[in-house]
Amino acid sequence: MKAAIEHLANRQLDPSLSRARGRLRFVGCVFAVAFASIAIRLVDMLPEEPVLREAPAQAAVNPRARPPILDRNGTLLATDLKVASVYADPSLIRDLEGTARKLSQVLVGVEAEPLLRRLRAGKRFAWVKHQITPREEEAVLRLGLPGVAFQFAEHRVYPKEATASHVVGFVDIDNRGLGGIEYALxxxxxxxxxxxxxxxxxxxLRVQHAVLDEMRGAMDRFQAVGACGIVMDVRTGELLSMVSLPDFDPNHVDKAGSEQRKNRCSGQTYELGSLFKIFSTAVALDSGRIKISDRFDATRPLRIGRHTIRDDHAKKRWLSVPEIFMYSSNIGTAKMVFDAGGGEAMxxxxxxxxxxxxxxxEVPELASPQVPSRWPEVTTATVSFGHGIAVTPLQFVEAMATLSNDGARVRPTLLRVDDPAAVPRTPVVRPEVVDDVRWMMWLTVAEGTGSRAGVDGYLVGGKTGSADKVDYERGGYRKNAIIASFAGVFPIEDPRYAVLVMLDEPRGDKGTYGFRYGGWTAAPVVSSIISRAGPLLGVQPSTREAGEIMEARRARVLPSAGDKQREKAVAANGAGR
Amino acid sequence: MSARYSIAALALAVAAAGTVYQLKYSVREREGSLWRLRAAVQEEVWRIRTLEADLAFLTRPERLALQAPQLGMVPVTPEALARLEDIPRVDQIPVAVIGGVTPVSAVPVPRPARR
Structure with a gap:
């Protein structure tokens, strides 16, 4: 073999053979170049990182899967759990009766008779029970029954139950969001x-619970039909708490009635009454036509056409702007707004x-305000003390936050703000006006109608509100049914949080001497909320100097009201409307 | 020459085929184990989620509030908050010793008595 090869190699070639060989070599080169270029191109086409085939567990994006919902500190509010449901294929079961009996023994709420009927229906598939607990799943597995199997599906679970029900919302049986944030998702x-x-x-969640706890207590105590409580960060617009009562457990939403599902904070409008005097006073000062030291005649009721506007606790004298605010005078407020430019300005x-x-x-439960279409004098007057205009409590808090936040409007949000500096701020009110209104809110709590909202450790500012409820069936206002509210801001010297508590149809009790006005029913709730939420949120107590600055201003702006007269005023003002 | 090359090329081709076969086989095997691992991870994720939900359920504020008295827990009050600046720095507290005032850092700090 070896000799033969050597012989072939050493053989003298004839010229035609060597030509053929030369051609072959040429063709070989051409092919080599062609294959080489294909090989280079193939390498060139390789992706930079090898693409692995996705495992089926992740490839199929489950349309039913929902993200977990957390509070601002990472506490779990809603999550998907994989929950088993039991079904049976009757054609594989020999002993239908025995199977039905055994299953009914281990599955809560499953009875043997109806289950047997379902199994005998002649189909090859029958549900035994939807969404069983892990313990039930184990018990069914232990039975080892043929023809009985599980189907797994995501199921939404709300571990904190009713605590944030109106915010988080709820889903239907197919995991589709039907309310609150779940709907928005x-x-x-x-x-x-x-x-x-x-x-x-x-x-x-801690603040949410504190608000819920205090509001539930107030609801029970004053037998209110509904309530709303909101805590908002005035600088970022973040809602730290939004409680609407009565509430519901989103895990069992089918058991909740329409009253429970109703979001009274953002989905309902109310005439909020005297709370609006915050804005009326700001209108007056913002117009530049009225100074904080101006005085208005509140000796007699104000007559506009056939309407008469009265004060609930008439002082029957001339009142300065801060006095009008702190004693919540309807007459004074209306006159102030007329002087400031009337309906147009308002x-x-x-x-x-x-x-x-x-x-x-973010939530879909948003109501549109009911606002007057025309602004004749009488409408302007009623709007100035919060009647004839109905807004959602949330809108009110937003507007009040604007007045606490140096006059810059910030939109409310239910999503955590990571960079407070990036929040869009629209200046809408002059900072000097805001400063005056803030001081008057402090005055109202320090010695006006809102004194029961005072808190040890923080300087609080606020305004009481008690509005007659509109009678939607017969028109006009209902007797003996009011919306009592209190809107507060703390710490008032450098506002961080706005708090609103609104009680729908509260009744007075012995502790309030039968009064149901906002100053008696809602203000103490705000006080409790602030004293519980303030330390949780790390708000430093107000300093003595801050209080002294406020006091000094009182001595300057309200020199006429001597101490004795003021004491009398506080006593006479007991009704806190 | 060409025969030697041919044999070498043949051997190379067989070796390459063998390698490709090996490679494909191991890739398939690895894909299988990847799939199993992913499924196991997914299973574990579900388990963790269940535990998280359980924890969240057990730490409901209303449940904690019920147990607070037994645990000796009380609500935080505004007075309980303090600024860091309010606490005097240890080395700035003057301590009277015989022969004048000495910064406390110069004397041994007594341990606070346990209550």
């Missing part, structure tokens, strides 16, 4: 976000605060 403002990332809300100002249009929030 599917069809609302949050539909476009990554569904695997947990959603962080602005809520602080309408313009309320518009700037966003009270004349639908508010904005």
């Amino acid at each position: 599917d069809s609302g403002s949050l539909a476009d976000r990554d569904r695997t990332e947990p959603l962080r809300l602005s809520l602080d 309408k313009d100002f309320l518009g700037r605060l966003g009270l004349l249009e639908r508010g904005s929030l």
Whole structure:
């Protein structure tokens, strides 16, 4: 073999053979170049990182999967759990009766008779029980029954139950969001976000619980039919708490009635009464035509056409602007607004605060305010003390936050704000006006109608409100039914949080001497909320100097009201309307 | 020459085929184990989620509030908050010793008595 090869190699070649060989070599080169270029191109086409085939567990994006919902500190509010449901294939079961009996023994709420009927229906599939607990799952497995199997599906679970029900919302049996943030995740403002990332809300569960606890207590005590409590960060617009009562357990939403599902904070409008005097006073000062030291005649009721406007606790004397505010004088407020430019000025100002249009929030439960279409004198007067205009409590808090936040409007949000500096702020009110209003809110709590909202450790400012309830069936206002409210801001020297408590149809009790006005029913709730939430939120106690600055201003602006007269005024003002 | 090359090329081709076969086989095997691992991870994720939900359920504020008295827990009050600046720095507290005032850092700090 070897010799043969050597012989072939050493053989003298004839010229034709060597030509053929030369051609072959040429063709070989051409092929080599062609294959080499294909090989280079193939290497060139390789992706930079090898693409692995996705495992089926992740490849199929489950449309039912929902992101976990957390509060601002990472506490779990809603999550998907994989929950088993039991079904049976009757064609594989020999002993239908025995199977039905055994299953009914281990599954809570499953009875043998109806189950047997379902198994005998002649189909090859029958549900035994939906969404069983892990313990039940284990018990069924232990039975080892043929023809009985599980199907696993995501099921939404709300571990904190009713605590944030109106904010978080709820889902239907197919895991589709039907209310609150859950709805927004599917069809609302949050539909476009990554569904695997947990959603962080602005809520602080600790504050939410404190508010809920205090409000439940007030609801029970004053036998109110409903209530709303809101705590908002005035600088970022984050809602730390939003409680609407009565509430519901989102795990068992089918057991909740329409009254429980109703979001009274953002989905309902109310005439908030004297709370609006915050804005009326701001309108007056913002117009530049009225100074804080101006005085108005509140000796007699104000007559406009056939209407008469009275004060609930008439002082029957001339009142300065701060006195009108702290004693909540309807006559004085109406006169102030007339002097400031009347309906036009009021309408313009309320518009700037966003009270004349639908508010904005992530949840779908948003009501549009009911605002007057025309602004004749009598409407202007009633709006100035919060009647004839109905807004949602949330809108009110937003507007009040604007007046606490150096006059810059910040939109409320239910999502955590990571960079407070990036929050858009729209200046709508002059800072000097805000400063005056803030001081008057302090005065109202220090010695006016809101004295029961005072808190040890913090300087609080606020305003009481007690509005007659509109009678939607017969028109006009209902007797003996009011909306009692208190809107507070703390710490008033450098506002951080706005708190609103609104009670729907409270009744007075012995402790309030039968009074049901906001100063008696809602103000103490705000006081409790602030004293519980303030330390939780790390708000430093107000300093003595801050209080002295406020006091010094009182001595300057209210020199006429001597101590004795003021004491009398406080006593006479006991009704706190 | 060409025969030697041919044999070498053939051997190379067989070796390459063998390697490709090996490679494909191990890739398939690895894919299988990847799939199993992912499924196991997913299973573990569900388990963790269940435990998290359980923890969240057990730490409901209303449940904690019920147990607070037994645990000796009381609500925080505004007075309980203090600024860091309010606490005097240890080395700035003057301590009277015989022969004048000495910064406390110069004397041994007594341990606070346990209550």
